[in-house]
Amino acid sequence: xxxxxxxxxxxxxxxxxxxxxxxxxxxxxxxxxxxxxxxxxxxxxxxxxxxxxxxxxxxxxxxxxxxxxxxxxxxxxxxxxxxxxxxxxxxxxxxxxxxxxxxxxxxxxxxxxxxxxxxxxxxxxxxxxxxxxxxxxxxxxxxxxxxxxxxxxxxxxxxxxxxxxxxxxxxxxxxxxxxxxxxxxxxxxxxxxxxxxxxxxxxxxxxxxxxxxxxxxxxxxxxxxxxxxxxxxxxxxxxxxxxxxxxxxxxxxxxxxxxxxxxxxxxxxxxxxxxxxxxxxxxxxxxxxxxxxxxxxxxxxxxxxxxxxxxxxxxxxxxxxxxxxxxxxxxxxxxxxxxxxxxxxxxxxxxxxxxxxxxxx
Numbered sequence: 420x421x422x423x424x425x426x427x428x429x430x431x432x433x434x435x436x437x438x439x440x441x442x443x444x445x446x447x448x449x450x451x452x453x454x455x456x457x458x459x460x461x462x463x464x465x466x467x468x469x470x471x472x473x474x475x476x477x478x479x480x481x482x483x484x485x486x487x488x489x490x491x492x493x494x495x496x497x498x499x500x501x502x503x504x505x506x507x508x509x510x511x512x513x514x515x516x517x518x519x520x521x522x523x524x525x526x527x528x529x530x531x532x533x534x535x536x537x538x539x540x541x542x543x544x545x546x547x548x549x550x551x552x553x554x555x556x557x558x559x560x561x562x563x564x565x566x567x568x569x570x571x572x573x574x575x576x577x578x579x580x581x582x583x584x585x586x587x588x589x590x591x592x593x594x595x596x597x598x599x600x601x602x603x604x605x606x607x608x609x610x611x612x613x614x615x616x617x618x619x620x621x622x623x624x625x626x627x628x629x630x631x632x633x634x635x636x637x638x639x640x641x642x643x644x645x646x647x648x649x650x651x652x653x654x655x656x657x658x659x660x661x662x663x664x665x666x667x668x669x670x671x672x673x674x675x676x677x678x679x680x681x682x683x684x685x686x687x688x689x690x691x692x693x694x695x696x697x698x699x700x701x702x703x704x705x706x707x708x709x710x711x712x713x714x715x716x717x718x719x720x721x722x723x724x725x726x727x728x729x730x731x732x733x734x735x736x737x738x739x740x741x742x743x744x745x746x747x748x749x750x751x752x753x754x755x756x757x758x759x760x761x762x763x764x765x766x767x768x769x770x771x772x773x774x775x776x777x778x779x780x
Contacts, residue, residue, distance in 0.1 A: 422467070423461075423464045423465055423466040423467070424466075425439040425440050425443070425466075427464055427466070428457060428460045428461055428464060428466060431460050431463075431464065432456060432457065432460055434453075438453065438457075439457050442454045442456075442457035442458075443457060443458075443461070444510075445510065479538045479730075480535075480536050480537060480538055481510050481511050481512060481538065482511065482512050482513075482514050482535065482536070482537045482538060483502070483506050483511045483512070483513050483514070483537060483538060483539055483540075483541065483723070483726065484513075484514050484516065484532035484535070484537035484539065484540040484541070485499060485502055485513055485514070485515050485516070485540070485541045485542070486516045486517075486518055486525060486528045486529070486532070486540065486541075486542040486543070487499060487515070487516075487517060487518070487542075487543055488517070488518050488519070488520045488543060488544075488545050488546065488569070489517060489518075489519065489520060490515075490517055492670075492698065493698050493699035493700075494568075494696050494697075494698060494713065494715050495543065495715075497715035497716050497719070498543070498567060498568070498715045498716070498718050498719035498722075499513070499515060499719060500716055500719060501715065501716035501717060501718060501719025501720040501721075501722075501723070502541060502719040502720070502722060502723045503719075503723075504716075504719075504720060504723075505719075505720050505723035505724055505727065506723055509727055511538070514532060514535060514537060516528035516531060516532060518545040518548075519545075520545045520546045520547055521545055521547050521548075522545060522547050522548040522549065522550065524545070525542075525544070525545045525548055525553065526552075526553035529553040529554070529556065529557060530553070533556070533557065533560060533562065537562070538562075538563070538730065539562060539563035539564070539565070539726045539729070539730070540557055540562060540563070540564050540565070541564075541565045541566075541567060541722045541723065541726060542554070542564070542565075542566055542567075543566065543567050543568045543569045543570075544566065544569040544570070544571065544611070545569075546569075546607075546608060546611060546641070546642065549610060551571070551573060551574060554574055554576075555574070558574065558576070563726055563729045563730065564576045564577075565577045565578070565579070565722050565725045565726050565729075566578045566579075567579040567580065567718055567719070567721075567722040568580060568581070568613065568713070568718065569611055569612070569613055570612065571612060575739075575740055576740050577725045577729070577740045577741045577742065577743075578740070578741075578742050578743070579718050579721045579722045579725065579742075579743045579745070580613070580718075580742070580743070580744055580745070581613075581711075581713040581714065581718070581744070581745050581746075581747050582744050582745070582746060582747055583612075583613045583616035583617050583620065583747075584616040584617070584619050584620040584623075585620065585746070585747055586617070586620065586695060586711040586713075586747030586749075587616065587617035587618070587619070587620025587621050587624070587665070587695070587711075588620035588621075588623060588624045589620075589624075589711065589747060589749045590620075590621075590665050590693040590695065590709075590710075590711055590749065591604075591620065591621045591624035591625060591665055591693075592624045592627075592628075593693065593709070593749060593751065593755060594663045594665060594691050594693060594755060595624065595625075595628050595630070597663075597691060597755055597756065597757040598757045599662050599663035599691050599757065600630075600662060601633075601636065601659065601660070601661040601662050601663070602621075602625065602630070602636070602661060602662075602663045602664070602665060603636040603637070603638070603654050603661035603663070603664045603665070604618065604621045604636065604637050604638070604664070604665050604666075604667070605638050605639075605640055605646070605647060605650045605651070605654075605664060605665075605666045605667055605671050605675060606618045606621075606637060606638065606639050606640070606667050607639070607640065607641070607642040607667045607668070607671075608639070608641070608642070609639070614642070614667055617667055617695065618637070618667075621637075621665055635657065636654070636661055638650045638653060638654065640667075640671065642667060642668055642670065642671055643670055643671065643674065644670050644671070644673050644674040644677070645674060646671055646674060647666055647670065647671035647672060647673060647674025647675045647677075647678075648674035648675065648677050648678045649674070649678075650671075650674075650675070651664060651674065651675035651677075651678035651679060652678045652682075655678065655679070655682050655684065655690075660684075661690070662689070662690055662691070663690060663691035663692070663693075663755070664690065664691070664692050664693075665692075665693045666692065666693065666694050666695065667695060668694060668695045668696045668698075669694035669695065669696045669697070669698040669700070669701050669708060669710055670698065671694070672692055672693065672694030672695075672701075672708055672710070672754075673694070673700070673704065673708070675692055676692055676704070676706070676708070676754065679692065686758075687706060687753065687756075687758055688756060688757050688758030691709075691754065691755040691756075691757060692708065692709070692754040692755060693708075693709045693710065693711075693754070693755050694708050694709070694710040694711070695710060695711045695713075696710060696711065696712075696713055697710045697711065697712035697713065697715075697748075697750055698710075701750075701752070702752065705753075706752070706753035706754045707752035707753045707754065708752055708753075708754045709749075709750065709751050709752045709753075709754050709755035709756075710750050710752070711747045711748065711749060711750070712747065712748040712749075712750050713745070713747060714745050714746075714747075714748065717745060718745060721743045721745070725741060725743070728741075
């Protein structure tokens, strides 16, 4: 059978091929009624648009590349969902690549997407990435690049992030107000900005309530269930153990909860735990996990909107790149609720000695 063309659709509707072409490409000069008539005729005639020809004619492929560290983490799945919601409304297809948290795979993903002639790339940087050369290659080719969540200011590109500092401050303050007094923090690799900001938020919340900053209560890990478990075991083995743990993200918090359940201090409320990310599992484990919601779907939508804006606007290189900072949301569940609470504590009520406001080692 001969392939249906726009000329066949034009003949069916008694119009011109140019009108059909513009309607199929959502041209603003074509009315909504005409676009719908063309769409219905295209369906009846089993018309398949030649994307290659359209790409050559319009100078774009209508494919948006996305690089995420892992599809196994619901945070990134939700963000991709948000990206796709916006991309679909603008006629774009999303091409997804996982870095598996390694710089090598991330660089391979960049090359794959560039070879596929994507119109832009939205990415979240892998934990093991220390060199940004592959991202600089995207910029050298004048391909729009947007970073979300794990971003860096070094590249000078638009970003969408959560206020990680504020989220960590809120998490730590919540534990303080629940009556916990020795609050530990399981942190992540400090070359990754979001983990550094969460450490800062934790420290500043303790300082605001005149708590001592005890370096022994801050442990650095690789951000995983295994790390969370091992770090919590180390903390619980201390002579003066912590009575609460703020974990850098939810998988680490899950590992910490596992260690607590195996310890002598496994009764509800004895050791509080707060995570970060509001992963899908956090509401369904026992105890359910208090965490910081990062508005992941909205983050993906905003990243996709930044890309669409870049395609439609002429960016002035003298202007700084746009940065969207979303507000974190504290989600309180069972893991942080103190059963024998001492009541909420205000900064003014906590009159500890001045030397308790010390610095990180």
